[in-house]
Amino acid sequence: xxxxxxxxxxxxxxxxxLTWIATVWGMRQSDKVLAMVVMVGMxxxxxxxGTVSAVIIKLxxxxxxxxxxxxxxxxxxxxxxEGYALLKKREATAKDEA
Numbered sequence: 001x002x003x004x005x006x007x008x009x010x011x012x013x014x015x016x017x018l019t020w021i022a023t024v025w026g027m028r029q030s031d032k033v034l035a036m037v038v039m040v041g042m043x044x045x046x047x048x049x050g051t052v053s054a055v056i057i058k059l060x061x062x063x064x065x066x067x068x069x070x071x072x073x074x075x076x077x078x079x080x081x082e083g084y085a086l087l088k089k090r091e092a093t094a095k096d097e098a
Contacts, residue, residue, distance in 0.1 A: 008071035023082075
């Protein structure tokens with residue numbers, strides 16, 4: 001159980017870190033590049049999560065129920081935190097430019 005939760009949170013955390021790095025880098029580029037980073041990055045990261053999850057579920061003794069449940073919950077929490085942080089970052093950038 002604990003291994004499944006730790007693994008799910010770890011995979012979601014890795015996804016959040018990769019998303020943050022790609023998004024912050026993309027925000028420094030043109031809008032076209034940012035859109036490309038978001039769309040291609042989303043596909044690549046979800047493919048990575050699917051592959052890692054399949055490997056974890058097939059090759060380990062980790063409980064799939066706990067792994068998938070914690071992955072989903074952690075993913076949603078990290079998405080909320082990321083969205084909030086990006087909005088704050090954008091507001092700060094807009095104030096600096098004004």
